[in-house]
Amino acid sequence: MADKVFTPHRLALQNLRRKPYRNLGLAALVGIFSAVLFGGSILNGQLSKGLESLSARLGADVLIVPYGYERVATAALLRGEPSTYYMRKEVLDSIRAVPGVAALTPQFFLASLIDSCCSEHVQIIGFDPESDFLLRPWMQNIITRLGDDEIVVGSKIITSVGDRLFFFGKTYRVAAKMAPTGMGLDTSVFMPLETLYALIRGNPYLPKLLENPHFLQKLDPPEAYISSVAVKVDPGTSPKAVGNAIMLAHAVEYNLDLVIAENIVAETARRLHGLAVSVYWVAAGIWLLAILVISLVFSVSASERKQEMSLYRLLGAQRSWVAGLLRWEAFSICLGGSLAGILVAFCVIFPFSTLIFDGLQLPHLGISGGSIAGYALLTLALSGLSGPLACANTVWSLTRFDVYSSLREAE
Amino acid sequence: MRLEAHHLTKSYRRGQTHFNAVANASFSLDDGAFVSLIGRSGSGKTTLLNMAIGLLSPDSGEILVDGNNLFSLEERQRSDFRNEKIGYIPQGRSLLGNLTALNNTRLPFHLKRRSGDSLQKARELFSQLGISHLENSYPMELSGGELRRVALARALINSPELILADEPTSDLDIDTAREIWELFSRLNAQGVAFLVATHDVELSHRGNAIWKMHSGRLIQEAG
Numbered sequence A: 001m002a003d004k005v006f007t008p009h010r011l012a013l014q015n016l017r018r019k020p021y022r023n024l025g026l027a028a029l030v031g032i033f034s035a036v037l038f039g040g041s042i043l044n045g046q047l048s049k050g051l052e053s054l055s056a057r058l059g060a061d062v063l064i065v066p067y068g069y070e071r072v073a074t075a076a077l078l079r080g081e082p083s084t085y086y087m088r089k090e091v092l093d094s095i096r097a098v099p100g101v102a103a104l105t106p107q108f109f110l111a112s113l114i115d116s117c118c119s120e121h122v123q124i125i126g127f128d129p130e131s132d133f134l135l136r137p138w139m140q141n142i143i144t145r146l147g148d149d150e151i152v153v154g155s156k157i158i159t160s161v162g163d164r165l166f167f168f169g170k171t172y173r174v175a176a177k178m179a180p181t182g183m184g185l186d187t188s189v190f191m192p193l194e195t196l197y198a199l200i201r202g203n204p205y206l207p208k209l210l211e212n213p214h215f216l217q218k219l220d221p222p223e224a225y226i227s228s229v230a231v232k233v234d235p236g237t238s239p240k241a242v243g244n245a246i247m248l249a250h251a252v253e254y255n256l257d258l259v260i261a262e263n264i265v266a267e268t269a270r271r272l273h274g275l276a277v278s279v280y281w282v283a284a285g286i287w288l289l290a291i292l293v294i295s296l297v298f299s300v301s302a303s304e305r306k307q308e309m310s311l312y313r314l315l316g317a318q319r320s321w322v323a324g325l326l327r328w329e330a331f332s333i334c335l336g337g338s339l340a341g342i343l344v345a346f347c348v349i350f351p352f353s354t355l356i357f358d359g360l361q362l363p364h365l366g367i368s369g370g371s372i373a374g375y376a377l378l379t380l381a382l383s384g385l386s387g388p389l390a391c392a393n394t395v396w397s398l399t400r401f402d403v404y405s406s407l408r409e410a411e
Numbered sequence B: 001m002r003l004e005a006h007h008l009t010k011s012y013r014r015g016q017t018h019f020n021a022v023a024n025a026s027f028s029l030d031d032g033a034f035v036s037l038i039g040r041s042g043s044g045k046t047t048l049l050n051m052a053i054g055l056l057s058p059d060s061g062e063i064l065v066d067g068n069n070l071f072s073l074e075e076r077q078r079s080d081f082r083n084e085k086i087g088y089i090p091q092g093r094s095l096l097g098n099l100t101a102l103n104n105t106r107l108p109f110h111l112k113r114r115s116g117d118s119l120q121k122a123r124e125l126f127s128q129l130g131i132s133h134l135e136n137s138y139p140m141e142l143s144g145g146e147l148r149r150v151a152l153a154r155a156l157i158n159s160p161e162l163i164l165a166d167e168p169t170s171d172l173d174i175d176t177a178r179e180i181w182e183l184f185s186r187l188n189a190q191g192v193a194f195l196v197a198t199h200d201v202e203l204s205h206r207g208n209a210i211w212k213m214h215s216g217r218l219i220q221e222a223g
């Protein structure tokens, strides 16, 4: 130590070492604040990007599904929970005839295990290359060129373009991989309807599997069925009105339910907002608490340390120097605590983010390193600021205490 | 540097009555002086020294540093005066417990922005005072005499013109006390002025002047 430079900052650190546990406790408080703010900001950032992606990529205005599957369909869309539900294909022509319907496209869902890549079921989505408008925006070229045994996979399916995936006894070539969307699409596998129907017909067990009472359906022949119809309404028409018109005309006949895309976005935005607000309120509360506690501890210890403070002054230190020393002490506690908190939040959030988001059940997307650094800097800045704020009253009381009498008290 | 005091008075209340801890004290200290300030406990020595360095303001009277009134300077200038011109050895233990002896010594150097090497200077002082082996010891590991030497080294770090020592040998055995005064004499021969408050009449004769305090009054006699 003797050969190192002797600075107020170093002196502050040495002073902190006198009460290691107390100061670690104070730092931990700032650490909790930092972890909540930093972690909360990152989660919030990821969810906001998920929401952006959701509103940008929900190409449909209304989704028609079998009766009773509204929630399942929403969950499938947001989180890719594999789902299996079917209705007869004739519904397409009936819906097309409803006024206000501008375009529509069917999809067919099948849940499957793909042994080679995933430990859980993935959603296989069959789409109609001719009428599709849901997937086209971000895989337009591929969609129309897919061969009989070619598929497109979501970003979270662990495989690369050119790989072969094996399911239900057939091998498929991965022709393309989608960019992350933050939604259920990321864990789905896409193939043209015809390929999917052929898959079901060609597998001796699959029709049996689908006769499972759980599915309540016997898909015979499979091409007579679809799972959902995505509807685009005429410009200027309310999706809700068109949806209701479809329901009014055909709900009973085909046993239908509907999901309005706007509502999903609005509902997601509402939950997201609620989450962000509570995170920031909690962070603000801990911040104030930390400032209050540090401030109390500092003013108590300042009276214990009167003799030391007086000694600095006796040896010729300016008041500003003593104040600076106190500020360095408080700042070091806050900075150290904050760095630790950020590190902890980082180590918790990244490995466990899948778990966290599964719990939250909201769409999410990774955010850039730049924004993460930004959140870290913001957290550090607020924590750093809390140091000087917390010792403000102690510093102020320094300007009033009488050096001479505190020296005498010590004798 | 010339330090002058004119008619310093400081009074305190004890119960209902006021009394003068220092009463109408005047003195002047010039370069190279070596003055012993003797007087019984409670006679006002510490009070006088604290006024002399601008830490305690007198009720009346003035302190002049080279003709400038110390108490009409700004507070920060008074701090600089203490830091640059004065070496102060306070009564009792005054080292910081969490700093090594060497770093305690370096502290006054770093209370202001300075260029130069406090480490080298502190080491020189330690060897001069015969305590080089104590560089990395902490105050609680040091004896009373060693503590005084470290405090003296600290007082010397900014090469002051005047050292004020408040009973620097009161809790030491007579041999150690003599050694400390020996150091004062040697430093005084090198040009540092000393004002040393003490109870010890015998040692006080080592100075070249003895001032006596009695119930706040200052009586000067030639050494």
Ligand SMILES: Nc1ncnc2c1ncn2[C@@H]1O[C@H](COP(=O)(O)OP(=O)(O)OP(=O)(O)O)[C@@H](O)[C@H]1O
Pocket (backbone or CB within 6 Å): A405, A408, B012, B013, B021, B039, B040, B041, B042, B043, B044, B045, B046, B047, B048, B091
């Ligand atoms: N802040 C104060 N309030 C009240 N009385 C005080 C104060 N400071 C000093 N005194 C009184 O003033 C008198 C002189 O005190 P001072 O400390 O100057 O004596 P001293 O000569 O240094 O004594 P000692 O040799 O014991 O250190 C004492 O009677 C003391 O009680």
Ligand SMILES: [Mg+2]
Pocket (backbone or CB within 6 Å): B045, B046, B047, B091, B166
């Ligand atoms: Mg005294």
